[in-house]
Amino acid sequence: xxxxxxxxxxxxxxxxxxxxxxxxxxxxxxxxAQLEGPERAVALYREARAAxxxxxxxxxxxxxxxxxxRELSVDDxxxxxxxxxxxxxxxxxxxxxxxxxxxxxxxxxxRNPEVRISQLRLDQAxxxxxxxxxxxxxxxxxxxxxxxAADVARAxxDVARAxxxxxxxxxxxxxxxLFDEVLLLDAExxxxxxxxxxxxxxxxxxxxxxxxxxGTAVDEAMAALSAAxxxxxxxxxxxxxxxARAALLERVGLDPASPVRLVGDPVATAPLVALxxxxxxxxxxxxxxxxxxxxxxxxxxxxAEGALARTLRWPWLSFIEFGYEFSPATRDPLGWTLEAGIExxxxxxxxxxxxxxxxxxxxxxxxxxxxxxxxxxxxxxxxREARAAGALVEEFRSRALPAVERAGVEVAxxxxxxxxxxxxxxxxxxxxxxxxxxxxKLVREYRTALAELRIVVGGPLDARPPADxx
Numbered sequence: 475x476x477x478x479x480x481x482x483x484x485x486x487x488x489x490x491x492x493x494x495x496x497x498x499x500x501x502x503x504x505x506x507a508q509l510e511g512p513e514r515a516v517a518l519y520r521e522a523r524a525a526x527x528x529x530x531x532x533x534x535x536x537x538x539x540x541x542x543x544r545e546l547s548v549d550d551x552x553x554x555x556x557x558x559x560x561x562x563x564x565x566x567x568x569x570x571x572x573x574x575x576x577x578x579x580x581x582x583x584x585r586n587p588e589v590r591i592s593q594l595r596l597d598q599a600x601x602x603x604x605x606x607x608x609x610x611x612x613x614x615x616x617x618x619x620x621x622x623a624a625d626v627a628r629a630x631x632d633v634a635r636a637x638x639x640x641x642x643x644x645x646x647x648x649x650x651x652l653f654d655e656v657l658l659l660d661a662e663x664x665x666x667x668x669x670x671x672x673x674x675x676x677x678x679x680x681x682x683x684x685x686x687x688x689g690t691a692v693d694e695a696m697a698a699l700s701a702a703x704x705x706x707x708x709x710x711x712x713x714x715x716x717x718a719r720a721a722l723l724e725r726v727g728l729d730p731a732s733p734v735r736l737v738g739d740p741v742a743t744a745p746l747v748a749l750x751x752x753x754x755x756x757x758x759x760x761x762x763x764x765x766x767x768x769x770x771x772x773x774x775x776x777x778a779e780g781a782l783a784r785t786l787r788w789p790w791l792s793f794i795e796f797g798y799e800f801s802p803a804t805r806d807p808l809g810w811t812l813e814a815g816i817e818x819x820x821x822x823x824x825x826x827x828x829x830x831x832x833x834x835x836x837x838x839x840x841x842x843x844x845x846x847x848x849x850x851x852x853x854x855x856x857x858r859e860a861r862a863a864g865a866l867v868e869e870f871r872s873r874a875l876p877a878v879e880r881a882g883v884e885v886a887x888x889x890x891x892x893x894x895x896x897x898x899x900x901x902x903x904x905x906x907x908x909x910x911x912x913x914x915k916l917v918r919e920y921r922t923a924l925a926e927l928r929i930v931v932g933g934p935l936d937a938r939p940p941a942d943x944x
Contacts, residue, residue, distance in 0.1 A: 545737045548653045551726050555649045556642060558727035565638040572627070572634040579627040583620040587612045590795065602802070609797025609811065616785040625778030632771030639764040639932075645725070647929045652722040653736060654921050659715035661741045662914050666708040669907040741917050746864045747924060748936050752857055755931050756850045762932030763849050769842040776838040780831035786824040792817040849930070856927040863920040870916055874909055 543550070556562055592607040720730035728734060739745075749755070760766055792815040799809040928935055 543734060546726070546734050547737050548650055551653055551722065552646050552649050554726035554728075555645055558725070559641075559645055562638065562641050562645060565634070565641050569631065569634040569638050572631045575630065576624055576627040579623040580620050583615040583623050585613045585615075590797070605799065605801040607797055607799040607811065609795045609813070611793050611795040611813075613793050614791050616788075616790050618781060618785050622778045622782035622785065626775055626782070629771045629775030629778060632774065633768055636764040636767035636771060639762075639767065643764065643929065643932055647925065649722065649725055650928070651925050652718050652725065653738065654741075654925065655718045656715060656722060656736055657738050657741050658914065658918050658921065659711050659718065661917075662911070663708055663711050663715065665907060665911045665914055666711065669911065670708060672907055741914070741921070744917075746868060746920075749857070749860065749864075749927075750936060752854065755857060755927075755935070756853045758933055759849050759853050759931045760846060763930075764932070766842075766845055766849060769838070769845040773835070773838040773842050776831065776835040780828065780835050783824060783827040783831045787819055787828065789816055789818050791815065852930045853927075856923065856930050860920070860923040860927045863916070863923040867913075867916045867920045870913055874913070 588611040590609045590611050592605075594604060594606055598604050719736075722736075723730045723732060723734065750758070793813075795811075795813040797811045797813070799811055801809075924935065
């Protein structure tokens with residue numbers, strides 16, 4: 475007869491259970507909840523802002539400003555931007571991960587051996603004739619399988635390296651553009667200030683003529699309006715210059731308020747870049763452009779996949795097993811056994827995989843050829859634009875600038891000999907300043923064309939050796 479447990483005895487097992495539940499509840503309450511992706515991003519951004527605020531509170535801002543360079547060249551800006559870019563760091567990490575997968579892909583083809591032990595039958599044990607067989611089974615890879623898998627992994631490394639190069643080129647192009655933009659805006663602001671100063675002096679002359687009854691109020695009003703318009707013309711470039719400078723310093727990891735001076739050639743008088751030949755630039759683009767490297771990597775990957783698919787079409791060992799059989803009838807040490815299995819591709823000849831790999835290789839080959847043609851065409855188009863823009867700058871410098879200088883000399887002589895009055899002299903001076911503004915517009919178009927050509931080439935544009943480049 476079964477005895478019913480008492481209430482006290484029945485309650486005993488519940489105590490550990492309740493304590494376990496209480497502990498789990500406390501752990502669940504104490505463990506922080508996993509944040510969603512957007513909330514995690516906001517938290518990371520807030521941590522970065524808090525770190526910057528703490529550094530400023532501790533005097534890190536002053537230290538950062540003192541550590542910031544006083545002068546910054548475009549090459550230094552590009553190098554600093556690459557080091558500060560989180561996107562470039564992430565792409566390099568992906569490249570390192572893909573490189574680590576090469577050994578993993580090769581090692582995955584060598585599967586671990588398997589220890590096999592045959593079953594022990596009960597009747598054999600009762601009859602005192604137990605039989606036990608133990609063996610080590612190995613599955614050898616097909617010839618070329620490990621190399622093909624490694625080639626596919628290497629192609630992934632090439633793809634990751636090309637994607638990293640894409641990001642680096644985009645960042646370099648952006649930094650160089652911002653650097654040139656700041657210098658161009660500085661020169662444009664200077665020229666516009668000269669125009670505005672000339673118009674202010676012209677307005678003062680018209681006001682003086684009206685005071686002595688030598689001019690009209692209309693002339694004075696028009697001169698004042700022209701001076702006001704010139705003042706407003708310089709406001710927009712100043713605003714764009716501050717935006718471009720702040721963006722540039724943030725890209726290189728400096729405080730936008732840092733007193734850093736950008737060092738570069740004077741844009742108005744800088745010599746034109748001695749561009750290399752068309753063939754040299756096209757070959758340089760084919761070596762440097764990441765799109766070509768991507769297409770080549772995809773071509774290599776397609777070839778490796780085709781080689782891997784072809785290895786499956788031939789009979790090969792599915793396993794090799796070395797073992798030993800233990801039984802009373804076995805004469806030691808003659809119980810060694812050898813087994814092997816061969817896979818015969820009779821029903822599945824893997825023809826579809828081979829056909830798909832061949833089609834992929836053909837598509838990759840055509841994509842690679844099309845990419846080469848596209849890159850060559852882009853280089854030709856951008857080179858024509860750069861040469862045309864450079865020709866306009868050179869023609870303006872050779873024709874207009876001497877005329878501007880000669881006009882300045884003649885105006886000074888005419889003023890000394892009192893052949894013209896001050897109003898006409900200021901009008902001529904304004905036209906000379908306007909000519910310099912037009913030159914800067916041509917230089918801007920030329921610098922823009924050079925930037926686009928540098929992007930499609932993916933490297934230097936001149937034919938000089940690296941030691942002679944500044």
